[in-house]
Amino acid sequence: MIARTRRRLRLRKRAVALRRGFGRIGRGTAAPASPPSAPAVPKPPSTGGGLQELVRVAPRESAVRDYRVNLVLSSMAADSTFGGVQTAIDLFRAVAGEGQRRRIISVAPLDADVMTGFPDFRLVDAADDSDDPSQLVSVAGPGAATIPIGPRDVFIATFWPTAAFALDVRRWQAATFGAAPERFAYLIQDFEPGFYPRSAQHLLARSTYDAPESTIAIFNTSLLQGGFHDAGIQFPAEFTFEPRLSPALRDVLARPAGERSRTIVVYGRPSKPRNAFPLIVDGLRAWRAADPEAPRWTIVSAGERHVDIDLGGGLTMRSLGKLSMSAYADLLRTSAVGISLMISPHPSYPPLEMAYLGLLVLTNRFGDKDLSSWHTNITSLRSITEAGLAADLTETCRRFVADATVGDHGRLLRADYLDVGPQFPFADEVASLLRMT
Amino acid sequence: MIARTRRRLRLRKRAVALRRGFGRIGRGTAAPASPPSAPAVPKPPSTGGGLQELVRVAPRESAVRDYRVNLVLSSMAADSTFGGVQTAIDLFRAVAGEGQRRRIISVAPLDADVMTGFPDFRLVDAADDSDDPSQLVSVAGPGAATIPIGPRDVFIATFWPTAAFALDVRRWQAATFGAAPERFAYLIQDFEPGFYPRSAQHLLARSTYDAPESTIAIFNTSLLQGGFHDAGIQFPAEFTFEPRLSPALRDVLARPAGERSRTIVVYGRPSKPRNAFPLIVDGLRAWRAADPEAPRWTIVSAGERHVDIDLGGGLTMRSLGKLSMSAYADLLRTSAVGISLMISPHPSYPPLEMAYLGLLVLTNRFGDKDLSSWHTNITSLRSITEAGLAADLTETCRRFVADATVGDHGRLLRADYLDVGPQFPFADEVASLLRMT
Numbered sequence: 033m034i035a036r037t038r039r040r041l042r043l044r045k046r047a048v049a050l051r052r053g054f055g056r057i058g059r060g061t062a063a064p065a066s067p068p069s070a071p072a073v074p075k076p077p078s079t080g081g082g083l084q085e086l087v088r089v090a091p092r093e094s095a096v097r098d099y100r101v102n103l104v105l106s107s108m109a110a111d112s113t114f115g116g117v118q119t120a121i122d123l124f125r126a127v128a129g130e131g132q133r134r135r136i137i138s139v140a141p142l143d144a145d146v147m148t149g150f151p152d153f154r155l156v157d158a159a160d161d162s163d164d165p166s167q168l169v170s171v172a173g174p175g176a177a178t179i180p181i182g183p184r185d186v187f188i189a190t191f192w193p194t195a196a197f198a199l200d201v202r203r204w205q206a207a208t209f210g211a212a213p214e215r216f217a218y219l220i221q222d223f224e225p226g227f228y229p230r231s232a233q234h235l236l237a238r239s240t241y242d243a244p245e246s247t248i249a250i251f252n253t254s255l256l257q258g259g260f261h262d263a264g265i266q267f268p269a270e271f272t273f274e275p276r277l278s279p280a281l282r283d284v285l286a287r288p289a290g291e292r293s294r295t296i297v298v299y300g301r302p303s304k305p306r307n308a309f310p311l312i313v314d315g316l317r318a319w320r321a322a323d324p325e326a327p328r329w330t331i332v333s334a335g336e337r338h339v340d341i342d343l344g345g346g347l348t349m350r351s352l353g354k355l356s357m358s359a360y361a362d363l364l365r366t367s368a369v370g371i372s373l374m375i376s377p378h379p380s381y382p383p384l385e386m387a388y389l390g391l392l393v394l395t396n397r398f399g400d401k402d403l404s405s406w407h408t409n410i411t412s413l414r415s416i417t418e419a420g421l422a423a424d425l426t427e428t429c430r431r432f433v434a435d436a437t438v439g440d441h442g443r444l445l446r447a448d449y450l451d452v453g454p455q456f457p458f459a460d461e462v463a464s465l466l467r468m469t
Numbered sequence: 470m471i472a473r474t475r476r477r478l479r480l481r482k483r484a485v486a487l488r489r490g491f492g493r494i495g496r497g498t499a500a501p502a503s504p505p506s507a508p509a510v511p512k513p514p515s516t517g518g519g520l521q522e523l524v525r526v527a528p529r530e531s532a533v534r535d536y537r538v539n540l541v542l543s544s545m546a547a548d549s550t551f552g553g554v555q556t557a558i559d560l561f562r563a564v565a566g567e568g569q570r571r572r573i574i575s576v577a578p579l580d581a582d583v584m585t586g587f588p589d590f591r592l593v594d595a596a597d598d599s600d601d602p603s604q605l606v607s608v609a610g611p612g613a614a615t616i617p618i619g620p621r622d623v624f625i626a627t628f629w630p631t632a633a634f635a636l637d638v639r640r641w642q643a644a645t646f647g648a649a650p651e652r653f654a655y656l657i658q659d660f661e662p663g664f665y666p667r668s669a670q671h672l673l674a675r676s677t678y679d680a681p682e683s684t685i686a687i688f689n690t691s692l693l694q695g696g697f698h699d700a701g702i703q704f705p706a707e708f709t710f711e712p713r714l715s716p717a718l719r720d721v722l723a724r725p726a727g728e729r730s731r732t733i734v735v736y737g738r739p740s741k742p743r744n745a746f747p748l749i750v751d752g753l754r755a756w757r758a759a760d761p762e763a764p765r766w767t768i769v770s771a772g773e774r775h776v777d778i779d780l781g782g783g784l785t786m787r788s789l790g791k792l793s794m795s796a797y798a799d800l801l802r803t804s805a806v807g808i809s810l811m812i813s814p815h816p817s818y819p820p821l822e823m824a825y826l827g828l829l830v831l832t833n834r835f836g837d838k839d840l841s842s843w844h845t846n847i848t849s850l851r852s853i854t855e856a857g858l859a860a861d862l863t864e865t866c867r868r869f870v871a872d873a874t875v876g877d878h879g880r881l882l883r884a885d886y887l888d889v890g891p892q893f894p895f896a897d898e899v900a901s902l903l904r905m906t
Contacts, residue, residue, distance in 0.1 A: 081739070081778040082751040083855075222665075229813045230663035231742030235853055302518070305668030314519040341518040375667045416518075416672055 085233055087139050087197035089171040092206050094161050094180030099467060100135060101128035102187045104194035108138040108170075109144055118222050119252065120190045121149075123219055126459035127188065127466070133165050136254075137179065139194065141172040183209035186466045187216040192224045195240040202246065215247065215269070221252040222378050223259055227308070241265050248465050249459075252378065255401050259377025262399055269465055271458040274448050275384055282359035285389075291438050292368050293330065294429075297391065298349065299372035299382040300333030307335070308373040308396075308416075315421025316343050323426045325433070332367075334360060335382075345349050364389040368432040368439070369425070373416075377401050383410055384449065390439040392428050394421065406449075409442035513740060522670055524576050524634040526608040528641050531598050531617030536904060538565035539624045541631035545583055545607075553658050556689065557627045558586075560656055563896035564625065564903070570602050571581070574616065576631065578609040618779040620646035623903045624653040629661045632677040639683065649903050652706070658689040660696055676700050685902050687893075689815065692838050696814025699836055706902055708895040711885050712821055721798035722826075729805050729873050730767065731866075734828065735786065736809035736819040737770030744772070745810040745833075745853075752808075752858025753780050760863045763871070769804075772819075773796060783825065801826040805869040805876070808862070810853075812839050820847055821886065827876040829865050831858065843886070846879035860896050 087104075103124040107117060121136075128134035130152065147155055147168070156167040161180040166448035171179050181201055189195035198216045205212035218240070225237040241247075243258075249267040251257040257272050298316075302309040320326045320343045327347060337353035355363065364370070370393040383395040387409035395403055396416050403410045411428060413420050431438055444450070456462075524541075540561040544554060558573075565571040567589065584592055584605070593604040598617040608616050618638055626632035635653045642649035655677070661698045662674040673780040677683075677698075686704040688694040694709050735753075738744040757763045764784060774790035792800065801807070807823035807830040824846035830838050833853050840847045848865060850857050868875055881887070893899075 081747060083747040083773075121652040142742065177704065229665050229742040230660075232745040232748035232810075232812065232853070233742075235812060236746075242875060305666040305670075308669040308672075310518060311669035314523075317519065338518075373669075385720075417671070449677035 039137070048157070065120060083232060083236070085193045085236075087171070087193050088177065089139075089158075089197070090178045091181035091201050091208075092178040094182040094185070096133070096161065096163050096180070096182040097184065098133050099184040099186070100133035100182065101463075101466065102134075102185055102186060103128075103136045104189055104197060105136065105138050106191040106194055107134075107140045108142055116190070116252075119221065120188070123250065123456055123459070124188055126454065126456040127217070127463050130166075130455075135167040135169060135185075138170045138172070139172065139197075142168070142170045173207065181205065184213065186213045189216060189218045189240075190221075192240045196236060199240065199243060199246075213322070213466065215248050215465055216246060217248040217250060217462055218259070218468060219250050219252070220256065222256065222306075222376055224264070224408075225296065226376065248462055250456075250462065256376075256378045258400050259398075262377075271456075271462065273349050273455055274336060274446075274451075275379060275381055276451055277388060277449055278357065278381075278385070278448070280357040281361050281385060281389065284358060284365070290362070290366040291388075292366055292390070292432075292439070294432070295327055295330045295332060295363075295367035296369045296371060296425075296429075297363060297367045297386065298331065298333040298334050299386075300338060300349075300351065301335040301371070302338050303336060306375045308375055311416070311418060311421065312342055312371055312373060313343070313349070314418035315425065316341075316347075318347060318418045318422035319425045320344050320347050322422055323429070325426075325429060329429065332363070334363065361389065364391055367391055369428050370394070371421075371425070374398070379403055379406070387439075387442060388444060390442065392425055392432055392439050392442075396427060406446045407442060407444050409439050427445040478864055515578055520669060520673070520674070522630045524608070525614065526576075526595075526634070527615045528618035528645075528756055529615040530645060531597065531619040531622070533570070533600050533617070534617040534621065535570050535619070536621040536623070537570035537619065538900075538903065539572045539574055539622055540565075541574045541624060541626055541634060542576065543628040543631055544577045545573075545579055548814060552619065553627070553689075557625070557656050560687065560893055561893065562897070563893040564654070564900050567603075572604040572606060572622075575605070575607045576609065576634075577607070579605070579607045618642065620648065621650065623650045626653060626655045626677075627658075629674040629677045630762075633673060636677065636680060636683070650903065652685050652902055653683060654685040654687060654899055654903060656687045656689070657693065657697070659693065659743075660700070663813065681705060685899055687895075687899065689734055692703050693813075693815045695837050696835075699814075708893075708899065710892055711883075712816060712818055713892065714825060714886055715794065715818075715822070717794040717825065718798050718822060721795060722804070725802040726827075727799070729803055729827070729876070731765055731869070732767045732769060732800075732804035733806045733808060733862075733866075734804045734823065735768065735770040736772050736807070736823075737775060737786075737788065738772040739775050740773060743812045744773075748853070748855060748858065749808055749810060750780075750786070751855035752776055752862065753778075753784075753786060755855045755859035756862045757781050757784050760866070762863075763864060766866065769800070770780055771800065791831050798826065801828055804828055805873070806862070806865050807831070808858075811835070816840055816843070824876075825880060825881060825886070827879065829869055829876050829879075831861055831865060843883045844879060844881050846876050 103120060105117060144377065149169055153166045153168045154164045156162040156164060156169045158169050158171050158179045183205060187198035189198040195218050202212040202216065217229060225234045226367040228234040237317045244267045247267045248269045251270065251272045253274055254272040257270060298312055299307060300309055301307045316331060327345065330354050333349050334352045334355050338351045340351055341349040343349055364386055368391065370391040372382040372386060372393065374380035375398060377399050379401060383393050383403055384406060386393045387407035391409065393410045394413060395410060397412045402412050404412045411424060413424050507876045511792060540557060542554060542557060587605055590603045590605045591600060591601045593599040593606045593609050595606050595616045620642060624634040624635035624638065632655050639653065660893040662671045665674065667669040681704045684704050685706045688707065688709045690711055691709040694707060735749055736744060737746055739746040753768060764782065768786040769789050770786050771789045771792050777788055778786040780786055801823055805828065807828040809819040809823060809830065810833045811817040812835060814836050816838060820830050820840055823830045824844035828846060830847045831850060832847060834849045839849050841849045848861060850861050
């Protein structure tokens, strides 16, 4: 939870939770307003059997009346400040510079050492109505079921439950202050209804795209933006940015590389359906059964820890779990072939990283996505089936055996992957759209 | 497994499994064909970590050269011969009458007493190439990893893995016999890719709609057909049929009804995302928190057994599990309000049954689906959120309290719900399309 010793003592003004028209995050019916003088007694979450995804925290009136930019994050654990979460923090810093009031709201409990990444922020308790200009606050736990919100608090949402929260807060601001900020910014890094089967979660995730006029959509890749347009979802204000080589991987490239062995690296995340782990397993088994050369290869899986997988005929896929960036880079630079699937219009980073570090990579098409136009080392599967994967893997392995340096001579076809300037050149425009009322 | 004692001994002709171009269900790469004289040695399924859904059984050449209609079922357990499976069997019997060669292929192991429902069929072992005109065969278990297929075996597929199987078998027939039957029939009872998040399963389910010229699509409801057309999926040969009151429920209506109490019946199936169980729980909690009348109601859940759910303030939703048709009918005839959600274009049966048996029913819209035009007792939620459910539930409960007979006076707006004639008047047309080569 929150390290209380680390925050300055200050006069606490426990604002009254105005629950009228808000209920449990605006998703319950209106509960009677508390008497104005009583402190808020937030409901315990009590979601056994109910939806686990929603942000169960209610706004209460803040004395802070100034414009303030809020980033809402679902997760801030140390090991999640890679990838999507780190991108969100980078975007937030670009939109809300040091001179501004800004607040990071974490829906998840905070790691003890999370503040090391935010020396310019102060850890604040959700029960306090702090006016510190740069705050980090967790709304996890029963003690934090309300959070102070002023009339000019604006939001940058990330994962869909945080967008649902931001939309609810805007409704609450309109009811409480007579007006709400005109827009919120929504960092969209995947088509998130697709994370679920048809279900309540699917519908609720989908409904976060239903306020186009209020939404500043910031798409992680124009490919993903295209996927939204194909699905008939469009926003008047849209921005995009493209993937870039991680600086950590760039640093590794300065070190001398080892020799490449007959190793296949699978991006293996059984808990993420979009990475199609079972199909990779079946594809490897079909390849093992059909290709007499298969026993001469080593197969490892990196991404998530899982049990080692028997591929038949004495061949095993060994799980390496989640690697450090350095170990990941070393693995890629000494391996031959990569397999990384992503059942989404988003390109995802591993195929690009694998290709750039010299592996021959198999990945999948999705709609207009075809990463073979991004790097000559990437092959898009002709058929996303176990037979298709097995056939393309046989061919790819043969290419490596014929010339072990073929991947090292691959060509990047998208120069912007190596850009080092500002990743969000549109940040000022987003800031001024957020500021409008 | 199969009750071997119940089948007649006959000369067994173990046909050679021709695996060329088929691999593991056509999804592996081509394995070398077995020498023509050796019996097939099917691979064990070995799907740990792989896709669990696919039908892992390979065809082998049958001596039966006649036209034969095959129904492929994913499940035949006694308690699944309700609903979808029973509909499939009824359709099969309408398409393939007694004078024809016909075979039911069950992918799941068979219940010991399943034959009581099929006195006119003979239980056959998949290892036998039986020429019995009416067969029931299970392809579950390692001993049954091949099944005899002739050049004029045609298929009625049900759940998507059986359609993938039927499509693979047709490819195998083309390779083995030089030609395959022109079409297979596909009983479509939901948009099944929607059962999964974006994943390999989603893609594979979706790919079973990718052979429109070969498909005779039989939609359970024109609403579902409309959902497919909205999604851009259309077949040159399409048939539809509509839901009907179950004869078992019709019989119950002849018995005297009890008095209706303040009871809410939830169609509660936590394992089926499309029934949105968590949203119902949150909606009931929001209703309990907001409506002072709530404690005067009893809430029960029927459908699947689950733990009783605390709704707050001392109110509990009690799980009744799966009820017999008779107990289900008695419950409906003594209760006041029903809640049954279905995140799909398919109407689903419970809301219709509840409404017909006199409950005031809350359900959801989906695309063009709006069941309030089917029965005056049905209300489509204004908003599919916990707040929306709570608000509509308050109103519905008030309607009952004001007049406990209001549901008994409800009107069915779709006369075809009470039809008793042939449910598949197009069966002969399907049969002649299947027969074409």
